[in-house]
Amino acid sequence: AKKRGRDRYEFFTQALQAEIVETKKLADDILRGMENHEFEAFYQPQFDARSRDIVGVEALVRWRHPTLGLLAPDRFMRVAEELNVVTAIDRLVLEQGLRDHAAWREAGLVIPKLSVNVSARRLHDEELIAQLGGMDIAPGVVAFELVESIFLDEEDEVAMANIEAIKRLGIDIEIDDFGTGYASIVSLMKLQPARLKIDRQFIAPILDSTRQRKLVRSIVDIGASLGIGIVAEGVETMDHAKALQRMGCDVLQGYAFARPMTAETLAGFARGQQWR
Ligand code: C2E
Ligand code: CA
Ligand code: CA
Numbered sequence: 001a002k003k004r005g006r007d008r009y010e011f012f013t014q015a016l017q018a019e020i021v022e023t024k025k026l027a028d029d030i031l032r033g034m035e036n037h038e039f040e041a042f043y044q045p046q047f048d049a050r051s052r053d054i055v056g057v058e059a060l061v062r063w064r065h066p067t068l069g070l071l072a073p074d075r076f077m078r079v080a081e082e083l084n085v086v087t088a089i090d091r092l093v094l095e096q097g098l099r100d101h102a103a104w105r106e107a108g109l110v111i112p113k114l115s116v117n118v119s120a121r122r123l124h125d126e127e128l129i130a131q132l133g134g135m136d137i138a139p140g141v142v143a144f145e146l147v148e149s150i151f152l153d154e155e156d157e158v159a160m161a162n163i164e165a166i167k168r169l170g171i172d173i174e175i176d177d178f179g180t181g182y183a184s185i186v187s188l189m190k191l192q193p194a195r196l197k198i199d200r201q202f203i204a205p206i207l208d209s210t211r212q213r214k215l216v217r218s219i220v221d222i223g224a225s226l227g228i229g230i231v232a233e234g235v236e237t238m239d240h241a242k243a244l245q246r247m248g249c250d251v252l253q254g255y256a257f258a259r260p261m262t263a264e265t266l267a268g269f270a271r272g273q274q275w276r
């Protein structure tokens with residue numbers, strides 16, 4: 001028994017060590033990739049549920065890895081967060097987003113809204129507001145998507161002060177992954193967000209379950225009574241889209257319409273408004 005215990009111990013230490021080595025490699029690779037400008041914003045369009053016009057895009061980071069190809073955030077974000085590189089990624093995505101947005105406009109393409117994801121770390125960054133002040137951000141154009149779990153701590157004064165300053169700069173606050181974070185609805189509403197994004201795990205089952213439809217409808221009701229827009233993410237089929245429109249969602253985003261794409265592809269797509 002003693003030997004078996006030791007074998008297991010060695011197995012776990014080896015597995016742990018292998019994981020540490022892998023994480024370290026990935027961390028070095030991320031830093032190298034940042035130096036090498038391999039990270040890039042993709043854009044997924046968002047549509048008005050009724051008119052079906054493009055009302056905005058969400059910027060989503062991708063890594064053009066020299067050997068592994070195009071990588072989505074699930075491959076690197078956890079380590080990027082541990083490394084604190086996530087604030088640099090958020091900043092890079094916003095800066096590229098503003099540049100692309102300006103280029104679209106110059107090309108005659110009006111994309112009303114540019115949404116970017118903002119990590120907890122960045123929301124707590126003391127330099128955030130100064131940085132934003134130095135950027136050319138027209139009021140009403142940019143939205144920050146903040147995940148609900150950021151607001152678990154109601155006494156979080158740094159975050160609250162930053163949010164007020166962000167709003168004063170004319171940037172909208174959106175609650176991302178709404179319904180997954182266990183923050184109290186009262187504390188969330190105190191933020192007076194412009195929009196709530198219902199997480200896709202609540203959207204997927206609406207066609208099969210009355211209960212799930214009721215849940216979404218009650219979120220829509222909250223939004224309507226407080227003047228907060230409702231965005232549904234992860235809309236995978238047109239049947240979902242129709243149901244969500246009937247339920248009163250304002251904005252729809254998902255594979256049913258378009259996947260995240262490069263800035264250039266987005267320009268072509270928006271011109272075509274292909275999905276009607
Ligand atoms: P999120 O903010 O919840 O973004 C939505 C995710 O759902 C995106 O995954 C998007 O590609 C995907 N998606 C969109 N429509 C559909 C659909 O119809 N079905 C399904 N199954 N998925 C859909 P992505 O691009 O892989 O990003 C994953 C997560 O990584 C994001 O989740 C966000 O939390 C994080 N992320 C992405 N870009 C950034 C960034 O620039 N900064 C920060 N801090 N986080 C980011
Ligand atoms: Ca998001
Ligand atoms: Ca989500």
Ligand code: CA
Pocket residue numbers: 147176177
């Ligand atoms: Ca998320």
